[in-house]
Structures are given as structure tokens and as C-alpha cells.
Amino acid sequence: MVDKKVFKGVVKGLLKISIIFIILVVFILLFVKSLPETDYREFPLLGSRIAIWIIAQLHLLFAAFVLGIPIFAVITEFIGMRTKDAKYDNLAREFTKLLSFAFTITAIFGAILFFLIVLLYPKFFDYMEKIFSPTFYLYCALIFGEVVYTYLYYYSWDTLSQKKGLHLVIGILLNVFGTALMFLANSWATFMMSPGGVTDKGKLLNFWSAFMNHTWWPINIHRVIANICFGGFIVAAYAAYRFLSAKTQEEKAHYDWMGYTGNFIGVSALIPLPFAGYWLGREIYAFNEQMGIVMMGGIFSWLFIIQAILIAVLFIGTNYYFWVGMNRIAGAKRFVKYQLSMLIILFVCVAIWMTPHTLVASLAEARKIGAAHHPLLGVFGIMSAKNTAVNIIILTTFLSFIFYRRANKIDVVNWAKTGKLIQSIIFGLVAAVVIFFGVYGYFVPAITRIGFSVYQVLAVLFALVSVTTIDIFLFRRAKKTGEIEWGKIPPRSQYVLILLAVTVVLLMGLMGYLRSGLRQEWHIYTIMHDTHPGAYTPTLGFASQIISITCLIFFSFVAFIFWLGEKSKKNNYEK
Amino acid sequence: MKTKIIEILILIPILILILALGVFLSKVPEPVPELKMPKIYFGEQPKADEKIVKGWKIYNEKGCFFCHGIEGKGDIKNPNSKGGKISPLQLVAEGYTKEELKGLILRGTRDIAKENKNGPNPPINMPAWKGVLSNEELDVLSEYLMSLIPKEKKEEW
Numbered sequence: 001m002v003d004k005k006v007f008k009g010v011v012k013g014l015l016k017i018s019i020i021f022i023i024l025v026v027f028i029l030l031f032v033k034s035l036p037e038t039d040y041r042e043f044p045l046l047g048s049r050i051a052i053w054i055i056a057q058l059h060l061l062f063a064a065f066v067l068g069i070p071i072f073a074v075i076t077e078f079i080g081m082r083t084k085d086a087k088y089d090n091l092a093r094e095f096t097k098l099l100s101f102a103f104t105i106t107a108i109f110g111a112i113l114f115f116l117i118v119l120l121y122p123k124f125f126d127y128m129e130k131i132f133s134p135t136f137y138l139y140c141a142l143i144f145g146e147v148v149y150t151y152l153y154y155y156s157w158d159t160l161s162q163k164k165g166l167h168l169v170i171g172i173l174l175n176v177f178g179t180a181l182m183f184l185a186n187s188w189a190t191f192m193m194s195p196g197g198v199t200d201k202g203k204l205l206n207f208w209s210a211f212m213n214h215t216w217w218p219i220n221i222h223r224v225i226a227n228i229c230f231g232g233f234i235v236a237a238y239a240a241y242r243f244l245s246a247k248t249q250e251e252k253a254h255y256d257w258m259g260y261t262g263n264f265i266g267v268s269a270l271i272p273l274p275f276a277g278y279w280l281g282r283e284i285y286a287f288n289e290q291m292g293i294v295m296m297g298g299i300f301s302w303l304f305i306i307q308a309i310l311i312a313v314l315f316i317g318t319n320y321y322f323w324v325g326m327n328r329i330a331g332a333k334r335f336v337k338y339q340l341s342m343l344i345i346l347f348v349c350v351a352i353w354m355t356p357h358t359l360v361a362s363l364a365e366a367r368k369i370g371a372a373h374h375p376l377l378g379v380f381g382i383m384s385a386k387n388t389a390v391n392i393i394i395l396t397t398f399l400s401f402i403f404y405r406r407a408n409k410i411d412v413v414n415w416a417k418t419g420k421l422i423q424s425i426i427f428g429l430v431a432a433v434v435i436f437f438g439v440y441g442y443f444v445p446a447i448t449r450i451g452f453s454v455y456q457v458l459a460v461l462f463a464l465v466s467v468t469t470i471d472i473f474l475f476r477r478a479k480k481t482g483e484i485e486w487g488k489i490p491p492r493s494q495y496v497l498i499l500l501a502v503t504v505v506l507l508m509g510l511m512g513y514l515r516s517g518l519r520q521e522w523h524i525y526t527i528m529h530d531t532h533p534g535a536y537t538p539t540l541g542f543a544s545q546i547i548s549i550t551c552l553i554f555f556s557f558v559a560f561i562f563w564l565g566e567k568s569k570k571n572n573y574e575k
Numbered sequence: 576m577k578t579k580i581i582e583i584l585i586l587i588p589i590l591i592l593i594l595a596l597g598v599f600l601s602k603v604p605e606p607v608p609e610l611k612m613p614k615i616y617f618g619e620q621p622k623a624d625e626k627i628v629k630g631w632k633i634y635n636e637k638g639c640f641f642c643h644g645i646e647g648k649g650d651i652k653n654p655n656s657k658g659g660k661i662s663p664l665q666l667v668a669e670g671y672t673k674e675e676l677k678g679l680i681l682r683g684t685r686d687i688a689k690e691n692k693n694g695p696n697p698p699i700n701m702p703a704w705k706g707v708l709s710n711e712e713l714d715v716l717s718e719y720l721m722s723l724i725p726k727e728k729k730e731e732w
Contacts, residue, residue, distance in 0.1 A: 003580075010584060134602035141595030145588030156581055163578060170585060177588065197606075206606040 009155030013147045016104055024111040032119050039123040040532045047534055048120040050546065053516075055116060057509055057550045059109035062557075064223075064508065065102050067178045068231025069095050070153070072265060074171035081164045091258055095235060096154045098565050103150050105557055107143075124523045128188060131204055135184055135211070142181040149174035182227075183220050190215045192524050193515060194287040202527045214287040218280035225269050225276050230504055232266025234558070237501035240494035241562050243487075253487035259497050260325065266500065267318050267401070271394055271464070274311075275457055284518070291518055291525070303514055303540055305356050308386075310507045312350040315393050317496045317503070319346060322400045324493040330482025332407035338399075345396050349389035357381030379442075387453045388438030391460045395431060398464055402471060409478035419474045423467050430463040505554055509547035517543070618646040623722060630719025633712050642699060647723045656697035657688045668724040676717045681705040 035041070043051040073092040080088030118125050153170045160167040190213050197209030204210060239259035246252045285292030294300060323339050326332035355377050361369065373381065380386075402423075413419070434456045441449040519525045520537050538546070616635040621627050634640060634647075642661050644650050649663025667676060683703030689696065708716065 006581060006584075134599050137595045137598045137602070138592075141588070141592045145592055148584060148588045152581065152584055159581065160578065166578065166581070170581075173585065173588075177592075204604065204607075207603045208606070 003156070003159045006152065006155045006159055009151045010148055013100065013103075013151035014144075017107055017143065017147045020104075020107050020111050024115055027115055028118055032115075032122075035119075037122070041120050041122070043116070043120055048116075048532065049534065049538075052113070052116055052120065053546060054550050054553070055109055055113045057512055057547075058554055058557075059106065059113050060512060061505060061508065061550075061554045062102055062106035062109055063182070064227050064230045065234060065558075066099060066106050066150075067175075067182055068227040068229075068234065069099055069102070070150075070171060070174045070178060071228050072231040072235055072262070073099075073153075074168065074175060075265070076261070077164075077171060078168060081168065087254070087257070091261065093154075093157050094565065095238075096157070098238075098561050099150055100154060101561050101564055103147070105561075121523070124528065127202065127524070127528060128191075131191070131198070131207075131210055132188055134207070135187065139181070139184055142177050142184065145177040146174065146181060149177060179224060182223060183216075186219050186223065187211045187213070187216055189515075190219050193519055194284070195524050195527050198527060200526065202524070215280065215283050218276070218283045222273070222276040222280050225273050226508070229266050229269035229273060230508070232262050232264070232269060233497075233501045233504045235262030236260075236266060236497040237558075238262075238562050238565070240497035241559075242566065243494050244491060245566070249487055256328075256486045256489050259494065263318065263321060263497060263500070266504075267397070270314060270318075271397070274390060274394075275461075278453065278457070288525070294520070295514065295518055299537065300514055300517060300540075301358075302356065303510065305354050306540070306544070307507065307510060308350070308354040310503050310510065312353060312393075313503045314500060314507075315397055316346055316350065317500050319343075319397055319400045321493055321496050321500075322404045324496075325489055326404060326407050327490075328485045328488040329404075329407040330485075331410070332403075335403040335407065338403065342396050342400065346393060349393045349396075352380045352385050352389040353393070355380040355385075382441075383453070384438050384441030384449055387441075387456055388434055391434045391456050392431065394460055395427065395434070395463060398467070399427070402467065405471065406475055406478075408481045408484060409475045410481060411474050411478055413474060413476070416474060419470050423470050423474075426463050426466055430459045433459040502551065502555065505551045506547060509550055510544075513538070513543045513547060621719070621722065626715050627719050627722050630715035630717070630722075633708075633716045634719055637704075637708070637712075637716075639716075642701075647720065651699075653687065653697045653699045655690050655694045656699075657690055659690065661699060664720050665723045665725060668721045673717050673721055676720060677713055680708070680713060680717065 040048065042048060046054075073095050076088050076095075077092040080086065080092065149170055153167070153174050156167060156170065160170075187210075191210055194214035195210065196213035197206040197211075198204050236259045239255045239262055243252055243255035243259060246255055281292070281295070284295060296304070319342065323336075326335065357373065357378065358381070359365075359369070359374055359377070369375070371378070411419075437452040437456050441452050444452075517537055521530050521535060522528065523530050614632075614636065616632060617640055618631075618635075621631050640646075642651055642653075643664045644661075647664030647667070649661060649665070651661045652659060653661045671679065679701075681704055684701040687697040687700050704713070
């Protein structure tokens with residue numbers, strides 16, 4: 001007899017998505033189709049643009065949630081299967097539980113977004129439908145698969161407890177379908193930004209060029225990494241929330257460990273993220289240099305100062321979390337002496353990173369400065385300085401991690417001294433390479449300077465891989481100075497984890513505004529003009545308000561999901 | 576039995592996806608064939624060996640004639656440059672070796688000498704062709720340019 005729970009769970013999921021779909025179709029057929037034909041319609045009070053912006057952003061944030069968490073869950077479950085440690089399996093399960101509700105919210109926001117686009121921007125939707133209608137079949141099939149696997153993955157946990165391999169296959173399929181779904185939707189969004197395969201009047205010449213347009217792959221890769229990062233930080237925030245509300249030491253220990261694991265995955269994905277961002281930026285320049293200049297040197301250039309501050313919060317917060325966490329590890333005291341110098345390095349680099357090239361100054365102030373750029377700060381405002389600062393920040397964070405990793409270990413291998421010396425030399429050399437190219441960049445033309453960032457990135461990646469590899473062998477069978485005392489971490493560290501999750505969401509909102517704003521007065525860049533009377537490119541100040549509001553709404557929903565998770569766990573305990 | 580149903584549930588979305596993939600592929604419109612512009616070559620095809628003919632084609636295809644004139648005869652204006660015109664290429668063999676010429680093409684000439692030092696920069700300069708021309712193209716192009724020297728000039732030498 002089939003496990004009824006599994007079957008009922010899957011049917012429940014399908015029913016939910018079908019109801020949302022039916023409501024959407026009914027609304028479109030009864031409401032939208034009865035309205036007189038026009039290019040644009042107005043959304044009351046907020047205006048069409050703001051309404052679409054907020055709903056699209058919320059949909060994307062939840063989509064990142066339902067895509068990021070399964071990646072996290074499958075990795076954790078796999079580790080649990082290999083190490084036979086039940087806490088990993090429990091962690092994966094706890095998070096999958098949150099997925100079903102998050103998935104419903106994602107689908108509701110997706111349906112509202114679709115409805116609003118059809119209702120408010122009919123001319124734009126008609127055009128997109130003409131180009132991309134074949135993809136809608138795939139989209140529906142992928143949504144169906146995503147629902148089935150999400151619910152199957154959760155509800156078959158007990159049934160397949162003895163067949164972990166098969167359960168992992170479901171998890172992997174869930175990720176494959178989810179990622180394919182995202183890739184498909186990315187083709188629509190990236191087409192708006194960097195259209196291909198159409199004439200300058202918008203006539204379709206080659207579907208595949210429109211589908212796999214210029215920025216499609218860079219966005220795909222960037223979003224996959226960003227989703228892992230997002231998933232990790234959200235898990236950490238959930239753990240922090242549960243840690244702070246925990247009643248017993250056992251619970252605290254569990255959620256402290258969960259917070260650490262989530263943060264570790266978040267940071268691991270955060271480190272390669274800037275490199276994926278570079279690639280995307282490069283492709284934007286390659287597609288349309290003007291768009292690239294608008295992004296980096298035009299109206300959006302100041303956005304990168306805010307971005308720098310937000311990423312700085314992520315890195316400083318992560319380092320701080322590592323350092324506070326070391327207090328609960330016996331034997332970690334020997335590394336405390338390095339923290340002050342690392343903190344100074346971090347702050348100096350952050351200060352350089354957030355230095356604008358051109359200051360907002362009045363004429364009188366500009367005259368006092370004596371030039372368009374401040375004589376000292378202007379030097380730090382260019383890419384050479386910023387790339388150097390970012391790479392040094394990454395190296396410093398990596399060093400924090402290495403200290404954390406070996407905090408309660410004492411090496412026993414006979415080549416330990418040589419190994420550590422080699423690690424130090426690698427660190428020193430790589431830092432020197434990064435600084436050398438940073439300084440040399442001032443003496444060469446811009447086009448050569450841009451190429452230097454590749455050498456800097458490669459050097460840092462080399463350090464990450466080689467030092468970690470040496471470290472693994474160096475501390476194999478190491479003598480332990482004590483166990484990590486999970487749960488004995490001050491509450492302030494947990495607030496940092498929540499801050500990191502909020503910062504990631506703000507960052508996603510900011511970059512979403514950039515990606516859409518880059519099109520400026522176009523629905524589809526250079527193909528379809530935005531002729532709506534209220535069309536404008538929102539200022540950075542206004543955008544930051546909308547992003548903050550969206551972030552607040554998102555976290556209100558997330559808090560509700562967390563509360564549901566807590567409630568269901570309590571019920572399970574009671575049962 | 577329990578897992579058999581689960582296995583079937585696993586397979587259903589895959590089958591539906593394959594079906595959708597089939598519909599998707601059948602709905603994708605055939606690409607509109609690209610319009611192929613006929614290649615137009617200016618001037619008379621040189622009656623010389625194959626290498627020089629290839630160079631003549633490259634000279635036309637890459638648009639060198641826009642600035643240096645048909646068959647390198649020049650006469651194209653570049654205000655405020657020395658002489659007010661872009662240098663013709665017919666006598667290039669008198670001033671450069673083939674290797675020097677190759678270097679010149681690859682590097683381009685960013686700063687064009689001005690007739691009036693206080694006047695504006697000449698609007699046209701020679702772009703660098705490094706990374707644009709293949710080694711073979713560069714070789715045949717410079718071979719062609721070296722062959723442009725008029726016969727009487729060759730005999731004078």
C-alpha cells in the first residue's frame with residue numbers, strides 16, 4: 001500500500017498550484033479581455049511601474065528562496081548521508097518543511113505579476129508573447145515538475161529513510177527543474193536588456209539568438225551562485241531567530257550550529273559572486289558600450305558606492321561572526337591577537353572601495369578642491385584601487401576562516417612547519433600580486449587596466465584553493481584542544497546573522513533596480529520604447545525607498561514562514 | 576510497493592517535460608536566413624600571383640579603401656592633417672619593409688600629425704588591426720600593398 005501521506009502531500013501541492021493557475025486564467029479571461037484595447041493601463045495610487053516593481057521584486061526574492069533552499073537542503077542531506085550524522089539530515093528536513101509554504105507564496109506573487117503585466121502593459125506583453133510563446137509550454141511543465149518534486153521531497157522523507165539515494169535523486173531533480181525554470185525566465189528578462197535575434201524593428205529572425213541572448217549565460221551563472229548565497233544566509237537568519245527564542249541549551253546548541261553552517265555556505269558562495277558579476281558587467285559592455293558606460297560611469301555609478309557599503313557589511317559581519325564564534329572554541333585564543341590588524345585592513349579596504357571617483361560637490365566646493373576630482377580621494381575612486389581593495393577583503397575573510405577552522409586543532413604531521421611556511425608565502429605573494437597590479441594599473445591605459453583584474457582574481461582563487469588544500473592535509477588527524485561548545489555564543493552574533501540576511505536582500509533589490517534601470521526609456525532595449533506618460537528612470541534615492549519597503553514586506557512574510565516552521569516543530573515535539 | 580509509486584511519481588514530471596520539450600521545439604520558428612550581401616570589389620583585380628589577389632580582396636573586404644582610396648590611390652580628405660589628405664599607399668614600398676608595414680597596420684596611428692598645431696585634431700586616424708586581422712590576412716594584405724608601387728617607379732630603382 002502506498003504511503004498515503006506522500007500521495008496526499010503531492011496532490012495537495014498540485015491542487016494549490018492549480019487553484020492559483022485557474023484564478024489567474026479566470027481573471028485574465030473575465031477581466032482583462034473585457035477591457036478596451038490600449039498600450040498601457042494605470043494602476044491606482046501607486047502607478048503601474050511601482051506596482052510591477054514591488055511585485056516582481058517580491059516574486060524574485062521568494063523564487064530565490066525556493067531555489068536556494070533546495071540546493072542547501074540537498075548538500076546538507078548528502079553530507080548527512082556520508083557522515084551518518086543525523087543532525088545534517090534533520091537540518092535539511094527542517095528547511096524543506098518551509099519550502100512548501102514559500103513555494104505557494106512564490107506562485108501567488110508570480111501569478112499577480114503575470115496578471116499585472118497583461119493588464120497594465122498589454123502592448124509589451126503581446127510582443128513578448130509573440131517572441132517567447134513556445135517557451136510557455138516548457139514553463140508549465142517545469143512548474144508542474146517543481147511542485148511534484150518539492151512535495152515529494154518533503155513527504156517521502158520517512159518513507160525513503162532507508163533509501164537515501166533515491167531521496168537524494170528527488171532532491172537533485174527538484175534542483176534541476178528549479179534551475180531550468182529560472183534559466184527559462186531569465187531568457188525573457190535578459191532579452192529585455194540585451195535583445196538578440198530580432199531586427200531593429202523587433203521582427204523575430206532567430207528564436208535561439210533571442211532566447212540565448214548576450215547576457216543570458218552570465219545572469220544564469222550569477223543567479224545560481226547568488227541563490228546558494230541567499231539560501232545560506234536565510235538559513236543562518238532562521239537559525240539566529242530560533243537561537244534567540246530557544247529555551248533549552250540543547251536547542252541553542254542546535255541552532256548555533258545551524259547558523260554557522262548556513263553562514264558558511266552563504267560566505268562560500270559570496271566569495272565567487274563578484275567574479276560572476278565582473279563577467280556580467282563585461283558582457284554588458286560587449287553588448288552595448290553605451291549601456292556599460294551608463295552603468296559604471298553614468299547615472300548608475302553612485303549605485304556602486306551603495307553596493308560597496310552593503311557588500312562591506314556582509315564581509316565585516318562575516319568576519320565579526322567568525323571572531324565572536326571563536327570564543328566558544330577552546331584553544332582559539334592564540335588567534336585573537338591577529339584580529340585587530342585584520343579589522344584595520346578590512347576597514348581601510350572598505351573605505352577605499354566606497355570612495356566615489358567624482359564627489360557630489362557645489363561649485364564653490366569644487367573650486368576649493370581645485371579639480372574635478374579630489375586630489376587624494378580621486379586616486380582611490382578608480383577601478384584599480386577598488387579591485388585591489390575587494391581582493392584584499394576576500395583574502396582577509398579567507399584568513400579569518402582558516403583561523404576559525406584550525407582554532408581547536410594542533411597539527412601533528414611532521415611537515416607542519418614547512419606547510420605553514422608555504423601557506424604564509426602563498427598569502428604574502430598573492431597579496432603582493434594583487435597590490436602590484438593595483439598600483440601598476442595607474443600607469444597604463446584603461447583598457448589594459450581592466451585586464452589586470454583577471455590576474456588579481458586568478459591569484460586570489462589560487463590562494464583559496466592551494467591554502468585550503470594544504471590546510472586539509474596539515475590538520476588531518478590533528479590533536480584537538482577541545483570541542484566547539486555549540487550554543488555558547490553571545491546573542492549579538494545572532495543579530496549579525498539576521499543583519500547579513502537583510503543586507504543580502506537589500507543588495508538583491510539594488511542590483512535588480514540596476515539591471516532593469518539600465519534599459520532606461522526602453523521596455524526592450526533599442527527595440528521597444530516605453531511610451532507610457534509616467535515613464536522615467538527612478539533616482540537612486542527613490543529606488544532605495546522602494547527597495548527598503550520591498551525588503552520589509554519580504555521579511556514580514558519570511559517571519560511568518562519562520563513562525564510556521566517553529567509552530568510545526570513544536571507540534572512535532574508534542575506528538 | 577511504497578517506493579514503486581514514488582518512482583512512478585518521479586518519472587511523471589520527466590515524461591511531461593519531454594512532451595513539453597517536443598511541443599516547444601515544434602513551435603520554435605525556423606530562423607530567417609541571413610541576407611548575404613554580395614561582395615563588391617573596387618578597382619581592377621591585379622594580374623599577379625594568388626597571394627596578391629587575396630590581399631586585394633582583404634583590402635576591399637575590410638574597408639581599407641574608404642580611407643586610402645581604391646587601389647591605394649588616396650585623395651581622401653582629412654582636415655588639418657599634413658597635406659589635408661590621408662596618405663596614399665601606392666608608394667608604401669619605398670618607405671617601409673614588409674615587416675615594418677605589418678607592424679604599422681597592427682599598431683595603427685592614433686595621433687595624426689597636424690597641419691596647424693593650434694587647430695583641431697584631424698578627425699580620421701588609423702585604427703589598430705591587432706586582433707582583427709589574422710596572420711594570413713595581414714601577410715597577404717601587406718604583400719598586396721607592397722605590390723602597389725607603379726611599374727615606372729619600380730624600374731627607376
